[in-house]
Each structure stands twice: as structure tokens, then as C-alpha cells.
Amino acid sequence: MTHELSVALERLDAYMEQFLSVSGTPGISIAVTDREKTLHVRTLGYSDISARTQVKPETLFQIGSIGKSFASVCIMQLVEEGKVKLDTPVTEYIPWLKVGFKPAVFTLHHLMTHTAGIVLGSEYTLSGPPGVLALEATSTGSTPGEFFHYSNVGYKIVGLVLEQVLRKPIGEILRERLLDKLEMDSTEPTITNDTRTRSAIGHVPFYDDRPSPLAGPLVEATWIESDTADGSISSTPGDMAKYVRMHLNRGQGPTGRIISEESYSLMAGKHVPQGEDYPGEFYGYGLGIEDVGGHTIVKHTGGMVGFVSSMRMDLDDGLGLIVMLNSRNNADDVAKFGAGVLCAAASGLDPAALPSRESYLEIQNAADYVGRYADASRSFSLLAEGRKLVMQYRGRSIALLPRDKGMFFVDHPDFHMFLLGFGKTGPSVTNAFHGPRLFFKGDVTRPKAFKYPKEWEAFTGHFRSYNPWLLNFRIVPRSGALQFVDAQSGIEEPLVQLGPGKFRIGRDERIPETITFDQVVNSRAQRAILSCGDPYFRVPTP
Numbered sequence: 001m002t003h004e005l006s007v008a009l010e011r012l013d014a015y016m017e018q019f020l021s022v023s024g025t026p027g028i029s030i031a032v033t034d035r036e037k038t039l040h041v042r043t044l045g046y047s048d049i050s051a052r053t054q055v056k057p058e059t060l061f062q063i064g065s066i067g068k069s070f071a072s073v074c075i076m077q078l079v080e081e082g083k084v085k086l087d088t089p090v091t092e093y094i095p096w097l098k099v100g101f102k103p104a105v106f107t108l109h110h111l112m113t114h115t116a117g118i119v120l121g122s123e124y125t126l127s128g129p130p131g132v133l134a135l136e137a138t139s140t141g142s143t144p145g146e147f148f149h150y151s152n153v154g155y156k157i158v159g160l161v162l163e164q165v166l167r168k169p170i171g172e173i174l175r176e177r178l179l180d181k182l183e184m185d186s187t188e189p190t191i192t193n194d195t196r197t198r199s200a201i202g203h204v205p206f207y208d209d210r211p212s213p214l215a216g217p218l219v220e221a222t223w224i225e226s227d228t229a230d231g232s233i234s235s236t237p238g239d240m241a242k243y244v245r246m247h248l249n250r251g252q253g254p255t256g257r258i259i260s261e262e263s264y265s266l267m268a269g270k271h272v273p274q275g276e277d278y279p280g281e282f283y284g285y286g287l288g289i290e291d292v293g294g295h296t297i298v299k300h301t302g303g304m305v306g307f308v309s310s311m312r313m314d315l316d317d318g319l320g321l322i323v324m325l326n327s328r329n330n331a332d333d334v335a336k337f338g339a340g341v342l343c344a345a346a347s348g349l350d351p352a353a354l355p356s357r358e359s360y361l362e363i364q365n366a367a368d369y370v371g372r373y374a375d376a377s378r379s380f381s382l383l384a385e386g387r388k389l390v391m392q393y394r395g396r397s398i399a400l401l402p403r404d405k406g407m408f409f410v411d412h413p414d415f416h417m418f419l420l421g422f423g424k425t426g427p428s429v430t431n432a433f434h435g436p437r438l439f440f441k442g443d444v445t446r447p448k449a450f451k452y453p454k455e456w457e458a459f460t461g462h463f464r465s466y467n468p469w470l471l472n473f474r475i476v477p478r479s480g481a482l483q484f485v486d487a488q489s490g491i492e493e494p495l496v497q498l499g500p501g502k503f504r505i506g507r508d509e510r511i512p513e514t515i516t517f518d519q520v521v522n523s524r525a526q527r528a529i530l531s532c533g534d535p536y537f538r539v540p541t542p
Contacts, residue, residue, distance in 0.1 A: 001039065008345035009040045012338045014354050020045050022357055023329045024215030026203050027055035030334070031237035032342065035248045035318040038241040047200035047326060049218060058186060060199040060234040061324035063309045064302025068155050069267070070189075070243075071170075071229035072112055072286030074162055074177050076263040083165050084108060086266075093161045099135045106144040108161065111154040112285040113271045117142040119512045121153025121230075122534035123469040128156045128163075128170075128228045134532035141512030148272045148283060149511065152230040153532070155286075159229025170229050181253050182246055184239040190227040195234055200326040202306015208471050209462075209541065210417050211409050211490035214360065214401060218327060221306025222468040231302055240311070240322040247298055247313045248320050268298050268315070277405070295343065301332055305468045310335035317346040361399050362387040369422060373432045373439035378414075380439070404491055417542070419490035423479075435485070436476040450480040459501070459517045462487075463528045463536035473536070475528070484515065501525070 009032065016028055027045035031038055043055040078084040084093065086109040091097055097104045099118060106116035117140035125131040131153050141149065159170045166173055174189035188195045202221035205212040226232040235243075246253055251264035259267070270282035270289050281290040288299045295316040302309040310331040313320030319342045323331045341351035363369075366384040373380055380393040382400075389400045391410060400408040400420065407419040418435035432439040440446050456477060464472035472487045475495070482495040484505050495503035498514065505513040517525035528536045 002345065002348075004345035004348055004351065005039070005342075008341040008351040011341045011351050011354060012040075012334075013042055015337050016042060016044055016334060018354065018357060019329075019334055022214060022360055024218070025325050025327050025329045026218065027059075027200055027326045028334070029055055029057070029059065029061055029200075029237045029324045030321060030338070031241040031244070032319070032321045032338065033241040033245050033248070034320075035245060038238060041237045041241070043237070048220075049201075049203065050220065055200060055326075057238060058198070058236055060186070060188065060195060060236060061309065061326060062191060062199070062202070062231075062234050062302075062304040062307040063240070063311075063322075063324065064231040064304040064307060065152070066300045066302040066309055066311050067229065067231040067233040068158075069286035069300055070174055070178055070233060071155060071158050071162065072267055073259055074173055075108060075112065075158060076259045076267060076285070077177055078162070078165060080260060080263060084161065086112075090157060090161065093164050094132075094157065097132065097135070097157065100139040101136055104135075108158065109271075110144040111151075111158050113283055114148050114150050114154060115145050115272055116140070116151065116154050117144050117147065117149065117510075117512060118151050118154055119531040120149075120151055121156065122467070122530060122532040123152070124465070124467040124534045125532070126224070126226065128160050131156050131228070131532070132160060137533045138512060138514070138531050142510035147510040148275050155230035156228045162229065169227065170232075171227055174233070178258065181255070181258055182239075182242045183254060184235065184242050187233065187235040187239045190225075190232045191234060192225050192227075193223075196223060199234055200307075202304065203327040204306050204468075205328075205488065209487045211403070211419055211488065213409060213411050224305055224468065231304065235324075237322060237324065240324075244311060244313055244320040244322055248315065248318050250315070268296075292339075293343065297339070299335075303328065312336070312339045314339065314343060314346075317343055319343070319346055358388070361389075361401060363389050363400075363402055368429050371429075371441045373441050375437055375439045378437070378439070404489070407490060409490070418485065419492075421492075433478055435474070436478050438478055450478075452477055452480065452482075453497075455500075456482055458520055458523055458525045459528075461524065462539050462541055464539045465534065465536045467534060470530075470534075472539070 026049045027047050029043045032040040041057050045055055047053045047055045047059050087107050091103050110116040119138050162173050171190040179187050203218040204221045206217035206219050251259040267285040269284045272283050274281045274283050290297050295314050299312040308328055308331045309324045311322050312335045321338045323334045325331045344351045366387055366389045369382050370384050380391050383390045391398045398412055407421045410420050421433050422429050423431040430441055430444045460475050462474050474485045476483050483492045484495055485492040493506045497503050501517045503515050513531050516529045519526040526538045
């Protein structure tokens with residue numbers, strides 16, 4: 001091991017320790033490998049915070065959607081064997097498959113690149129066939145091949161194709177065709193109660209109806225059983241290093257090829273851009289691809305109930321890593337830092353220094369938000385302190401915590417239920433929004449009062465189910481539109497009306513996700529049905 005690589009691994013270990021401390025993540029498990037051998041395995045923290053059980057190298061973590069690449073490898077094996085074709089309509093393998101009561105017209109290529117035009121899918125149907133049958137209640141948003149829209153149910157279909165062609169359950173297929181060949185002896189291809197004693201405990205925020213601060217209180221997550229190809233694998237860092245090595249060697253396993261060089265090139269091909277939220281990033285078959293500093297990075301993240309993971313491989317340097325957490329914090333932050341120091345080491349450079357603990361609060365363009373904001377009854381001011389954005393509100397100074405899509409967590413009781421977001425006119429920030437409230441900046445001319453169709457009054461409010469993937473959401477009116485707000489993440493999307501009581505979730509007309517309101521009592525809809533028929537019911541809490 002070179003001096004530079006030794007330093008890089010020390011920096012990664014230090015970053016892990018800092019990440020656990022700052023984020024409040026219970027436990028973390030990582031492995032680093034090159035094309036030949038595992039270079040580093042490290043575990044920190046607790047697999048179960050209640051019992052104070054330490055994470056160990058043999059502790060299983062659920063890796064979520066990283067499992068999509070496992071299913072894609074198996075499909076490529078069948079392509080090589082002449083048992084399936086990537087461009088054949090999927091109904092050739094699953095004749096009963098329908099979307100909106102019509103036969104499906106997409107292919108395995110469309111499913112594996114998330115361009116089939118179908119919905120994300122709902123996990124309220126726990127196994128593959130019910131989740132796929134639920135597509136009959138949906139419609140496609142775009143012509144297959146035209147638009148990237150991430151779909152878990154699409155990979156459930158991929159798994160059903162594997163099962164139909166090979167006449168075996170997906171767990172057996174993954175074990176025989178991949179896990180055994182890679183000598184991943186500790187990995188479980190499906191999540192069952194039999195694996196629970198070997199697994200870390202997943203953790204979720206104590207409050208499930210609002211965004212969480214860093215290092216907020218946690219509780220044990222709901223345990224689920226799962227056997228679908230979109231993500232049902234539990235693994236250890238040592239085993240995942242073996243899987244990463246297969247990618248670094250472009251399909252070569254320890255005793256022979258898992259898939260051919262040509263098949264791997266298809267898997268890691270830039271088939272489709274991932275959209276404006278991920279500029280410069282592409283999707284292959286179960287893999288994300290991007291160029292970083294002239295290097296091809298192949299990657300994927302995964303999320304389960306109470307677990308998050310991130311896998312990154314540099315196909316040029318031949319170094320890769322896996323990061324697994326047992327809470328819903330950002331494993332990709334650790335993976336990106338690790339990939340950065342490994343890349344520096346491979347180039348003979350001194351790896352990057354450990355960022356400060358304050359870096360979690362840094363905002364590149366903090367000065368853009370500076371100013372006073374007010375609505376009819378509340379006001380606050382924002383100041384830039386270096387790269388931090390600080391709110392002055394009711395005698396307190398509160399550093400804003402950046403979240404996804406340019407939104408921020410504000411650690412004050414008046415702001416806990418929603419994230420704070422901002423609107424722009426051209427390049428200039430002109431307003432801030434928080435749930436239904438709209439705050440205008442400085443001397444910005446306020447528009448006249450926004451008007452809403454009276455029927456919308458029936459749809460606003462708080463809706464809940466006990467689907468652990470999406471427990472509850474709120475529908476709030478703002479700026480002349482209704483907003484769908486995920487209660488836990490705080491991320492929101494506008495609703496676009498399609499018909500009486502039915503809306504598309506998102507502005508882009510190619511998005512297939514919908515919500516339908518019904519069971520109106522006393523002028524209030526009591527039920528909201530998401531795309532695949534997942535029912536949520538009105539609750540009295542705000």
C-alpha cells in the first residue's frame with residue numbers, strides 16, 4: 001500500500017467518525033477495494049442504539065436499490081444465453097402485464113434505464129406480483145424511451161421476468177448466478193425474519209410528521225420482509241467489496257467472467273440523462289454513470305426503511321467503495337469524500353483534508369438570499385456569515401441547514417413542520433416559502449391575492465397511512481397552486497389538475513405520478529389515493 005493510499009484511508013476513517021458525530025447516524029460500515037483485493041474494512045457505531053450493540057464486519061445492512069444492478073447483471077447473463085432480448089416487449093415474458101388496462105409496450109431496456117414511462121410504484125404491496133398488477137390503475141406519462149423517471153416497480157417487473165424465464169424465485173437466482181460466483185457467502189438475497197438476528201436495526205426519526213434536524217432523536221424502524229428485484233439484498237462490507245471488484249474488473253469474477261466485457265459496457269453505458277436534478281449524470285442498466293475529472297464513475301445509492309447505502313467505483317483508477325448506514329442520513333456524502341481521497345491517492349497526490357464540522361452548514365451562494373422577508377403576520381431576516389446563512393428571528397440567530405433541491409431546515413418551533421424554500425425571478429431571489437406561507441423579500445412588489453378554485457378547499461390537509469416508506473404528507477395551497485409536501489423529507493412538488501379531484505404530482509407533463517381525492521364528508525376529502533392505489537386518510541393533526 002502506498003503512503004498516499006494509507007493517508008487517504010486514515011482521512012476516510014476520520015471523516016466517518018466526524019460524520020457519525022455530526023449527523024447522529026447510529027452505525028456505519030464501509031469497505032474499500034482495488035481490482036485485486038479488499039484494502040480496508042471499517043465499522044463504527046451501533047447496530048442497535050437501544051441495546052448499544054456495536055456494528056461488526058459481519059453485521060448485515062440492507063443495501064436497497066443497489067440491488068437493481070444485481071438484477072441487471074442477471075438479465076445480461078440471460079441475454080448472453082439467448083433466453084431474453086433487451087428490445088423485446090416485456091409482455092412476451094409476462095403476458096398478463098398491463099398499464100392502464102392495456103398491454104404494456106415497453107422493453108427490458110426501457111425498464112432497466114427507467115424510461116418505460118411508468119410510475120415509481122408503491123411499497124404498500126409488499127411482493128412483486130401485487131405491485132406490478134397495481135399498474136392497471138395507472139397510466140404512462142411518456143412514450144417509452146423518451147423520459148427518465150425512476151421506477152421501483154419497473155425493477156419489480158425485471159425480477160418477474162427473471163423468475164418467469166428461469167422458473168425460480170429471485171432469491172435463488174441471485175444466489176446461484178451472482179452471490180455464489182462472487183463468493184459473497186454472508187449476503188442474503190431476500191429480507192426475511194430468518195435474517196433479522198444478523199442484521200443491523202434500521203432507525204428513523206422520532207417525529208415522523210416533519211423534517212428532522214441533524215442528530216435528531218431516533219427510534220427503531222419498522223421491520224419489513226422483501227423479495228423483489230428492486231432492492232431486497234442485505235450484505236456486509238467484505239462481501240460488497242467483492243461485488244465492487246467485479247465492476248472494477250468490468251464483469252470479471254474471481255474464477256471467471258460473470259458477464260462479458262460487451263455486456264458490462266452495455267450496463268455501464270450512458271443510455272439516458274438523469275434529468276435536471278442530476279446535471280451531467282447518466283443511467284445505464286441498474287447503474288448511474290458520471291465523469292469526474294476525466295474519470296468514469298459508476299455508482300448507485302440505495303434506501304430502505306431505516307437504511308441508506310452508496311456504492312462508487314472509479315473504472316479508470318480501479319478503486320471503489322461501499323458505504324452502508326442504519327439510518328436515513330446521506331451515505332453519499334461519505335462515499336463522495338472517500339472517492340475523492342482515493343482518486344488523489346491514486347494520482348500520487350496528498351488527499352484532501354478533513355472538512356470542518358461547520359461544512360454541513362455551508363452554502364455556496366449564501367449572499368443571494370440575504371435580506372428581510374415578510375408576509376402579513378411574520379417576518380425574518382437572513383444574513384450571510386461566510387458561507388453560512390443565518391436567520392434572525394424573534395431575538396434568535398439560527399443557522400440554516402441545507403437540504404435537497406435548494407431547501408433548508410430551520411431549527412425553530414415556528415418552522416419545524418416544513419422546510420424553508422425560495423423563489424426566484426430570473427437570477428434574483430424574490431420570495432421565501434414555508435408550507436402555505438409566502439414571504440416576500442424587501443421591496444419586491446407583491447402580487448394581488450391569489451385565487452383558488454373553491455373545490456380545492458376539500459383537498460388541503462394532512463393525510464396518513466402506515467406504509468413505512470411514505471407515512472404521511474400534506475397538501476397545502478400557495479401562490480395559486482396546491483403543493484404536495486412529503487412530511488418527513490420536506491420535499492414538495494406542485495399539483496397540476498387533470499380532472500375532478502385528480503392531479504398530477506409535478507409540473508412536467510411526462511410525469512406519471514398522480515393523486516386522486518375522494519370520500520368527501522362535510523366538504524373535506526377523507527381519502528387520497530396515490531398512483532398505484534395506495535390509500536391515505538385525512539387526520540386531524542395540522
